[in-house]
Amino acid sequence: MSPITLILIAIGLGLAGWLAGRAKAWSFKKSEPETRPLARPTYHAWYVALWVVIPVLVFIVIWSLVAPQLVLQSVLASPAAAALPDIGFQREAWLSEARAVATGASPAVFNQSAAPLVEPFQQAISQYNLIGYVLTVLIAFGGGAWGFLRVRPDFHARTRVERTVMIVLLLASLVAILTTFGIVASLVFETVRFFGMVSPIDFLFGTFWGPDPMSNPDNPDGSRFGAIPLFWGTIFIGAIIAMIVAIPLGLMSAIYLTQYAAPAVRKWVKPALEILAGIPTVVYGYFAALTVAPAVRDLAVSVGISGASSESALAAGVVMGVMIIPFVSSMADDSMAAVPSAMRDGSLAMGATQSETIKRVLFPAALPGIVAGIMLAVSRAIGETMIVVMAAGASSNLTANPLDTMTTVTYQIVAMLTGEGSFDHPATLSAFALGFVLFLVTLVLNIIALRVVKRFREAYE
Amino acid sequence: MSSPETQTAGGPTRTDAFAKRLAKRYRAEKRFRAMGLGAILFSIAVLIFLLGNMLSNGVAGFQRAELTVPIDLAASGIVADEALLTSIDAVQRLEMQGLSAVVSAAAEAELGAEGAAQVDLDGWREVAAAIQSDPALLNGASEFDLATSTDLASGLAGEGSPEMQALAQQLSADGMLAKNWDWGFLTRSDATGPQKVGIWGALKGSMLTMIVTFLLAFPIGVLAALYLEEYAPKNRWTDFIEVSINNLAAVPSIIFGLLGLAVFLALFPNLRSAPLIGGMTLALMTMPVIVISGRNAIKAVPPSIRDGALAVGASPVQVVFHHVLPLALPGMLTGTIIGMARALGETAPLLLIGMRAFVATPPDGFTSPATVLPMQIFLWSDEIDRGFVERTSAAIIVLLLFLLLMNGLAIYLRNKFEKTW
Numbered sequence: 001m002s003p004i005t006l007i008l009i010a011i012g013l014g015l016a017g018w019l020a021g022r023a024k025a026w027s028f029k030k031s032e033p034e035t036r037p038l039a040r041p042t043y044h045a046w047y048v049a050l051w052v053v054i055p056v057l058v059f060i061v062i063w064s065l066v067a068p069q070l071v072l073q074s075v076l077a078s079p080a081a082a083a084l085p086d087i088g089f090q091r092e093a094w095l096s097e098a099r100a101v102a103t104g105a106s107p108a109v110f111n112q113s114a115a116p117l118v119e120p121f122q123q124a125i126s127q128y129n130l131i132g133y134v135l136t137v138l139i140a141f142g143g144g145a146w147g148f149l150r151v152r153p154d155f156h157a158r159t160r161v162e163r164t165v166m167i168v169l170l171l172a173s174l175v176a177i178l179t180t181f182g183i184v185a186s187l188v189f190e191t192v193r194f195f196g197m198v199s200p201i202d203f204l205f206g207t208f209w210g211p212d213p214m215s216n217p218d219n220p221d222g223s224r225f226g227a228i229p230l231f232w233g234t235i236f237i238g239a240i241i242a243m244i245v246a247i248p249l250g251l252m253s254a255i256y257l258t259q260y261a262a263p264a265v266r267k268w269v270k271p272a273l274e275i276l277a278g279i280p281t282v283v284y285g286y287f288a289a290l291t292v293a294p295a296v297r298d299l300a301v302s303v304g305i306s307g308a309s310s311e312s313a314l315a316a317g318v319v320m321g322v323m324i325i326p327f328v329s330s331m332a333d334d335s336m337a338a339v340p341s342a343m344r345d346g347s348l349a350m351g352a353t354q355s356e357t358i359k360r361v362l363f364p365a366a367l368p369g370i371v372a373g374i375m376l377a378v379s380r381a382i383g384e385t386m387i388v389v390m391a392a393g394a395s396s397n398l399t400a401n402p403l404d405t406m407t408t409v410t411y412q413i414v415a416m417l418t419g420e421g422s423f424d425h426p427a428t429l430s431a432f433a434l435g436f437v438l439f440l441v442t443l444v445l446n447i448i449a450l451r452v453v454k455r456f457r458e459a460y461e
Numbered sequence: 462m463s464s465p466e467t468q469t470a471g472g473p474t475r476t477d478a479f480a481k482r483l484a485k486r487y488r489a490e491k492r493f494r495a496m497g498l499g500a501i502l503f504s505i506a507v508l509i510f511l512l513g514n515m516l517s518n519g520v521a522g523f524q525r526a527e528l529t530v531p532i533d534l535a536a537s538g539i540v541a542d543e544a545l546l547t548s549i550d551a552v553q554r555l556e557m558q559g560l561s562a563v564v565s566a567a568a569e570a571e572l573g574a575e576g577a578a579q580v581d582l583d584g585w586r587e588v589a590a591a592i593q594s595d596p597a598l599l600n601g602a603s604e605f606d607l608a609t610s611t612d613l614a615s616g617l618a619g620e621g622s623p624e625m626q627a628l629a630q631q632l633s634a635d636g637m638l639a640k641n642w643d644w645g646f647l648t649r650s651d652a653t654g655p656q657k658v659g660i661w662g663a664l665k666g667s668m669l670t671m672i673v674t675f676l677l678a679f680p681i682g683v684l685a686a687l688y689l690e691e692y693a694p695k696n697r698w699t700d701f702i703e704v705s706i707n708n709l710a711a712v713p714s715i716i717f718g719l720l721g722l723a724v725f726l727a728l729f730p731n732l733r734s735a736p737l738i739g740g741m742t743l744a745l746m747t748m749p750v751i752v753i754s755g756r757n758a759i760k761a762v763p764p765s766i767r768d769g770a771l772a773v774g775a776s777p778v779q780v781v782f783h784h785v786l787p788l789a790l791p792g793m794l795t796g797t798i799i800g801m802a803r804a805l806g807e808t809a810p811l812l813l814i815g816m817r818a819f820v821a822t823p824p825d826g827f828t829s830p831a832t833v834l835p836m837q838i839f840l841w842s843d844e845i846d847r848g849f850v851e852r853t854s855a856a857i858i859v860l861l862l863f864l865l866l867m868n869g870l871a872i873y874l875r876n877k878f879e880k881t882w
Contacts, residue, residue: 158776162776162777162778165778165782166692166778168684169684169685169687169688169692170688172680172681172682172684172685172688173684173685173688173689173693173702174702175681175685175748176685176702176705176706176709176748176749176752177701177702177705179705179709179720179745179748180705180708180709182720182724183712183716183717183719183720186719186720186723186724187716187719187723189723190723248500249500249503249504250500251500252496252497252499252500252501253497253500253501253504255497256494256497256498256500256501257501259497260494260497260498261501269501269505272504272505272508273501273504275508276504276507276508278802278803278806278864278868279511279806279861279864280805280806280807280808280835280860280864281806281807281808281809282806282808282835282838282839283511283515283806283838283857283860283861285839285842286838286842286853286857287511287514287515289842290842290850291514322504322507325504326504353486353487353489353490354490354494355489355490355493355494356486356489356490358493359493376711379711379713380711380713382713383712383713383714383715383716384713385713385714385715385808385809385812386808386809386835386839389809389812389839390839390842410713410715410809413715413719413813414715414809414812414813417722417813418812418813418817431719432719432723435715435716435719438713438715438716439712439713439716442711442712442713443708443712446707446708446711447704447708450707
């Protein structure tokens with residue numbers, strides 16, 4: 001019994017309730033033509049349908065959580081279960097194997113000891129399936145009958161239906177809060193566990209990063225969890241190299257497009273820049289790793305710098321900068337468009353050239369918005385994962401040489417969570433602590449930037 | 462801009478120094494303008510270089526080196542009735558009748574022992590698949606294009622060992638070895654060698670994931686946007702909801718992966734790398750984008766529509782669902798498609814929730830192990846073999862085509878339904 005069948009049943013029964021409710025409401029017109037019902041027939045119909053569907057959906061959710069437990073209980077009560085080992089991994093393995101065969105997920109049991117359990121499983125599953133269907137139909141009829149009996153000419157069906165709609169709308173908007181809460185809760189929970197094993201001082205101020213996922217988890221070496229090199233790598237790649245590329249190019253693109261370009265040029269170039277923003281990061285990562293990184297190394301070697309790495313911070317940073325160009329450009333575009341044209345016209349009327357107007361009037365006036373846009377761009381760059389995973393290195397280096405390998409927070413989150421370590425190991429948990437730091441930093445950057453943008457817009461409105 | 466006036470006769474200020482200053486200012490103007498143009502040209506050049514790079518590599522990725530071998534199936538004595546060919550283990554039963562031996566014997570007769578050794582070990586499976594789709598092949602002799610080994614493929618590309626290059630040259634001179642269009646790339650799934658991989662498994666995984674994402678993110682996003690824009694009272698709760706949505710839209714995608722790992726995988730541990738979990742994670746990421754674009758679409762509906770409906774006696778819910786929503790829906794759809802396109806290209810969160818497994822069969826449901834297109838690109842990019850470079854670029858082309866299609870649809874919808882009031 002899959003939830004999808006049950007949901008289809010619920011929809012079917014709801015439709016039946018809808019039709020019944022509407023038919024009853026129409027019949028009022030015939031029986032009492034002079035009294036005017038308080039709601040249109042459609043609302044009576046929806047009222048009955050909601051009484052059918054909502055209880056059934058609640059039941060389906062509860063049932064799909066409870067039913068597997070009930071099935072398991074009845075299998076364990078069967079005589080075949082007496083042969084099961086008392087506790088532990090093997091018991092689980094036998095049970096899940098027998099369940100897989102009984103539901104048809106796998107063709108036959110691999111372990112013969114699980115074979116006698118298949119039949120009790122099949123019986124229990126079909127038994128509880130039947131119970132589930134019967135209960136579904138009963139609940140649907142119960143709810144439907146309750147709703148149906150209340151359908152009368154003097155019943156405010158519309159207000160009831162609309163109240164339900166409002167509750168659904170409110171619940172939908174609460175999902176956002178729930179997500180934020182889920183993120184914060186899961187990050188804080190795992191981070192606290194991590195700091196129970198490794199001191200926060202070691203983590204935040206240590207200068208050597210090299211967690212060993214295979215070491216003894218009970219006695220972690222705090223000196224291997226120093227995250228300073230990761231923070232430095234993240235800032236160097238995302239906030240320095242990428243911004244050196246993205247800020248001038250993005251700003252100049254925005255200035256040219258808004259101030260100089262003919263409308264026809266703008267019409268074609270702007271979407272082209274947006275394509276640059278729409279390319280998936282995995283494609284940029286591939287481009288950085290396969291084309292840009294070897295080119296950077298060859299260039300470094302050809303000008304006589306030996307020891308340049310093929311996984312240089314420079315390659316990852318430059319490609320990330322290119323990815324950010326459209327973002328900076330569109331933010332700058334918005335901020336300059338928000339500057340009143342009277343300021344620009346005044347400057348031009350005084351005889352300033354266009355570039356002088358831009359540099360001395362438009363740009364200073366738009367500066368708060370542009371700075372906020374750059375902050376958002378930085379927050380996007382330091383959270384960027386695929387480019388650094390594919391093109392930056394794994395070894396942490398506390399250096400300012402852009403041709404060296406460098407690792408970042410996001411790289412290490414991926415490395416720690418896709419490795420072999422167990423989930424309770426401090427090396428694995430360190431990923432959550434890194435994620436928490438990343439979350440906090442981007443959150444602060446975003447909040448400040450949004451504030452600045454808001455205040456700046458208000459200033460000119 | 463008109464040409465500068467530089468004669469000194471114009472008045473007392475028109476001195477030589479003035480003329481020089483003016484010329485300097487105009488030069489600065491030109492320089493500035495050229496810098497702007499340069500920035501644009503740089504971005505466009507990078508875009509063209511990137512796309513061109515992918516295209517030139519990717520075209521080779523849609524091809525593969527194949528050996529042409531005539532096989533006389535009628536003489537091989539293999540019989541197959543309809544029951545055999547429609548059974549699940551048809552390929553195994555054909556193998557038991559000696560199909561693989563027949564294929565390798567035919568390859569040896571045509572190509573010689575050295576050449577036959579370079580036919581892909583699983584080449585007979587493609588013959589079996591061909592027989593399955595067209596049983597009439599068994600009644601005659603026909604030519605089959607069999608995939609070569611990875612070594613011979615790189616030999617044909619002018620790389621690899623000198624022996625393989627020589628063999629490839631000889632075979633292609635005899636017309637038996639060629640690089641052919643490989644339509645199978647679009648129908649096969651992941652495999653161990655670049656000659657045998659395909660994109661269909663990942664594509665199907667992506668589609669299943671996107672369906673889950675859409676079914677969750679679109680209704681929730683639209684309803685939340687309606688609530689916030691039309692009904693929400695101005696209070697602290699509403700502010701809090703708005704702040705969370707704006708922040709969620711800017712949170713790095715990898716954080717959503719951590720959430721999926723800590724919450725969804727803890728709730729459903731046996732659904733690791735299933736499209737259901739991937740879709741749920743991406744839905745949380747897409748929902749804020751839909752809410753923000755949805756609110757802009759609702760804002761664009763003029764208040765007179767609402768006032769008119771209220772004036773003739775509609776209730777607030779009727780106003781929104783009968784009048785505002787239908788008018789705002791095209792704009793909401795545009796935002797949704799753009800959000801979905803971003804989710805389609807997203808890799809990092811899926812990496813964390815374990816969708817990086819080697820999946821050799823296309824997923825057959827929302828709960829079976831799957832991989833997605835960007836993840837397939839990431840996995841292939843880690844392979845050392847030269848053949849995978851081309852295959853990766855081909856997969857990137859497929860991904861970019863899908864993104865182009867989605868964005869094109871969004872632009873079309875915007876142009877068709879956009880109204881200026």
